[in-house]
Every structure is written in C-alpha cells, then in structure tokens.
Amino acid sequence: MRIKVRSAGRVVLIMVAMTGLLVSIAGLALPQSVSGSPSVPAGDLIPRAWIPFVTVPEVPDLAIYDMSGTPRDWDWLVSVFGPVTLDRGTGAAKVVELREAGPYVTLLVRVENINGDPIVGQEVVFYWPDAPTLPAEKQACGLDRGLIVPTKETGYAEFGMGPGSMYYPDRNEAGPHVVWIVREGTDCLYGLGWIAGTDHYHLDSVWVLP
Numbered sequence: 001m002r003i004k005v006r007s008a009g010r011v012v013l014i015m016v017a018m019t020g021l022l023v024s025i026a027g028l029a030l031p032q033s034v035s036g037s038p039s040v041p042a043g044d045l046i047p048r049a050w051i052p053f054v055t056v057p058e059v060p061d062l063a064i065y066d067m068s069g070t071p072r073d074w075d076w077l078v079s080v081f082g083p084v085t086l087d088r089g090t091g092a093a094k095v096v097e098l099r100e101a102g103p104y105v106t107l108l109v110r111v112e113n114i115n116g117d118p119i120v121g122q123e124v125v126f127y128w129p130d131a132p133t134l135p136a137e138k139q140a141c142g143l144d145r146g147l148i149v150p151t152k153e154t155g156y157a158e159f160g161m162g163p164g165s166m167y168y169p170d171r172n173e174a175g176p177h178v179v180w181i182v183r184e185g186t187d188c189l190y191g192l193g194w195i196a197g198t199d200h201y202h203l204d205s206v207w208v209l210p
Contacts, residue, residue, distance in 0.1 A: 066100045111181060127177060127178040128177050177193050
C-alpha cells in the first residue's frame with residue numbers, strides 16, 4: 001500500500017509494509033557498516049521497492065539514506081556532507097540513490113536497469129584534478145579528466161579515495177571529485193569524498209539507465 005503525504009512543499013512517498021513481512025522476505029535486514037570493502041554492498045541488501053524514500057523539490061526522485069538506512073532529505077545531506085551538487089542530464093544515466101557509507105575507503109557506484117538488475121561492463125568516470133586526460137567521447141560535466149572503471153558482475157564500479165577527497169566541515173569544502181556514467185546526457189554528481197575526522201564516512205550512489 002502506498003500513502004502519499006504532502007507537507008511544506010515536500011512529497012513523502014512511504015511504502016508501508018508489516019515488519020514481519022519484511023523480515024520474512026529472504027531474511028532481509030538493514031545494512032550494517034563493516035571493516036574493509038564490503039563483499040555485498042549495502043544497496044544489495046534490501047530491494048528498493050521495500051524501502052521508504054523521500055523526494056524533495058531540488059532533487060526529485062532521489063532517495064537519500066543515512067548510515068542506519070533511515071530515509072533523509074537533501075537538507076540533511078548538505079548539512080552533513082557539505083556542497084554536494086547533482087546536475088541532472090537528459091535521463092540517459094540518472095542518480096536514484098545516495099547512501100551514507102563507511103568505514104571503508106572505497107566509493108561504490110552501482111549501475112542498474114529500470115528493473116533493478118545490475119548492468120555489467122558499464123563505464124563509470126571518477127574525476128579529480130590530477131586524473132588522467134579522458135578521450136573526448138568520454139568527457140562530461142565540462143571536465144576532461146578522470147579514471148574510467150567498468151562495473152563488475154554486481155553492477156558496481158569501485159574507486160579508492162585519497163586524501164584530496166576529504167570534506168572539511170569547518171571550511172565547507174568538499175573534495176573536488178565528480179562521478180558520471182559514460183553516456184551522452186548523463187547526470188553529474190559533484191563534491192564526493194569522505195568527511196575529515198570521521199571513519200571515512202562518504203556517499204555511495206546508485207544510477208539507473210533507461
């Protein structure tokens with residue numbers, strides 16, 4: 001059952017399900033943080049259809065979760081992670097989920113089809129100022145540098161994050177890292193990195209290709 005609530009200009013779409021039913025479906029549980037890079041990333045643990053998600057006017061259709069899997073909104077995300085920016089493209093590759101993650105230092109980018117199935121071999125670009133120069137056909141966001149990594153069988157591309165990607169809340173500066181998918185019309189996600197002084201807290205993302 002879906003319940004749609006409008007409040008203060010925000011639209012909250014709540015997928016309501018009995019706790020017992022949720023637990024009975026394949027023994028699912030909310031993701032927990034683990035040391036090292038996870039063997040099963042958090043986005044794989046619960047089917048997205050069963051998780052409540054919040055949309056806000058600035059970034060419609062974007063689900064945001066904190067470390068415990070609790071739905072959050074864009075204001076919360078910016079208050080914690082600083083000047084993260086999402087530029088919507090034409091829908092050729094669309095960010096649908098951002099999830100607070102840690103303590104591992106690997107940034108995970110998952111690419112799916114509209115049914116939620118992983119897309120294997122899709123090229124993902126991770127930009128930083130000193131990255132290698134990209135071929136012209138793989139450039140986006142007005143940027144000509146980046147590391148290209150194809151998604152694995154799980155649908156995930158993985159990127160290590162160095163010291164330059166840290167976000168310093170006292171200076172409101174996010175690491176100059178950008179992610180996009182190698183497709184014309186892709187979204188561009190700016191300001192990724194981890195929060196200085198934390199156990200590598202950062203944002204993993206899920207993208208959908210039509």
